[in-house]
Amino acid sequence: MMLADVAHPPGVVGLSCGELARYTEFHACFDAVLAPPGSVKRYGIGYDTASNSNDLIRDMRPKDEWVWIMDDDHAFTGDLLIKLLDRQVDCVLPLYFQRKPPFWPVAYSVRNPDGSCQYVTPEETRGKTGLFPVVSAGKAGVLIRRPVLTKLAGGECACPYAYTLEEESRHRAHQRDCPWATAAWFEHKGLIGEDHVFFDKVLQAGFQPYVDLDRDLDHITPFKIRVARTPEGEYVPEVDLYNQVRISLRMVTRPGDA
Numbered sequence: 001m002m003l004a005d006v007a008h009p010p011g012v013v014g015l016s017c018g019e020l021a022r023y024t025e026f027h028a029c030f031d032a033v034l035a036p037p038g039s040v041k042r043y044g045i046g047y048d049t050a051s052n053s054n055d056l057i058r059d060m061r062p063k064d065e066w067v068w069i070m071d072d073d074h075a076f077t078g079d080l081l082i083k084l085l086d087r088q089v090d091c092v093l094p095l096y097f098q099r100k101p102p103f104w105p106v107a108y109s110v111r112n113p114d115g116s117c118q119y120v121t122p123e124e125t126r127g128k129t130g131l132f133p134v135v136s137a138g139k140a141g142v143l144i145r146r147p148v149l150t151k152l153a154g155g156e157c158a159c160p161y162a163y164t165l166e167e168e169s170r171h172r173a174h175q176r177d178c179p180w181a182t183a184a185w186f187e188h189k190g191l192i193g194e195d196h197v198f199f200d201k202v203l204q205a206g207f208q209p210y211v212d213l214d215r216d217l218d219h220i221t222p223f224k225i226r227v228a229r230t231p232e233g234e235y236v237p238e239v240d241l242y243n244q245v246r247i248s249l250r251m252v253t254r255p256g257d258a
Ligand SMILES: [Zn+2]
Pocket: 157, 158, 159, 173, 174, 175, 178, 179, 180, 181
């Protein structure tokens, strides 16, 4: 993370991740994130993604006006956070697609009575740019302003903040009666994922989440290039995305190619 000379308040650049690191390209992107002066980078580490995200929020200092939660399987440009801050809205994330078929956008425009959600369709976004209101989305890349988190927690954190430089590198402790000590901004509810639950809480609290159609995240996924043999006797490369998802490529030799 690098601090940029921009007119935005400080915040927490947070990574929600498992115990083992994954993609080098992600870390190259995360290292190159431009953030407002005074911002800090935090890690929420563990097997429970809801708990990881809550840990990042709990780490916010009194002066932090926002948290940006990132997952570790994405690639993006260094100015992404600044561009999302420029939107000046309570809750916004970039556009990205699932890393598995059918590659829907990780953004939802309809919430079903059982709490599940329906993907934003190509027809809904065709020809549009800028902020697109959603009822739910993924949590990767979501920028959340402090008033949202305070309202969802049921109150502001008023714990004293007098950490030494050494103590600042540790997770922040809250007093027992602080609403932020036990707040569950993200939580699983039955089969409903923690991000659907979070975005529902945001809407119920009177805030509108948006996907920024002008900003995007690449979604990194492992694949194999396999040798496939066609009925015509051709040998063609095949992209194997696992789970029986294979995309065969037809190689064409152009006139003049060696
Ligand atoms: Zn507190």
